[in-house]
Amino acid sequence: MPKYVLLCEDDQYDRAVFAEIFQEVEKECQLVMLEEGSEVMPFLATKQRRDAYPALILLDQNMPRKKGTEVLKEIKASDDYKHIPVVIYSTHDGHELASESKALGAATFMSKPYDYNEYITMIKQLLAITG
Template sequence: MSKYLLLCEDDQYDRAVFAEIFQEVEKEYQLVMLEEGSEVMPFLATKQRRDAYPALILLDQNMPRKKGTEVLREVKASDDYKHIPVVIYSTHDGHELASESKALGAVTFMSKPYDYNEYIALIKTLMTLIV
């Protein structure tokens, strides 16, 4: 698989909007989407080589089965995956969640966009976080 970002978002509308704008803005990376936090670790486990891992993981915080910070904790506890940059994002714009996310190893916390220009800004910021 070519270079890609992994988006884990349970809201179908949010996934569709993000995917549409991502495709318009970003030409070098692809977008792979999962619907639930519990799918992230099994997805990563299917990747046989380090160069097949996502360049960045974007996790929605508020998912029904497994929250973004729970997935973040699992990713950062794994010797195989802890190098992958992870971003938590949420409609909840709380300093406490941002602090918790960073303490668990997220490169940053971001608020979910509400309009087209905010999505573009979010995507451009995400691309600067890829190492």
């Protein structure tokens, strides 16, 4: 299975921007998108082999039904999934959220970009995490 990044983002515009830039800057890694945090664990449960897991999970913090840090807790509590690097990102550039995310096991915390060039930079930084 090809390497892929799992993006969980409820905002349609942000998903579209991620998809466009991802296609532009990355040729070897796919982007798979979910719209809600509550979809992440069921999605992972459909993967039968470890090599079918995402290389990275990117979670928006502010989603309506389940916040990114709640999903992060579930992932890191699972023996099957805790090895997957997870990044929390948010429009709120709070040191408290960054500290909480890292304490819960996130690889890093990122602030949601405001313009296209910042998205490109962010995606390149994320791809560096996948190796």
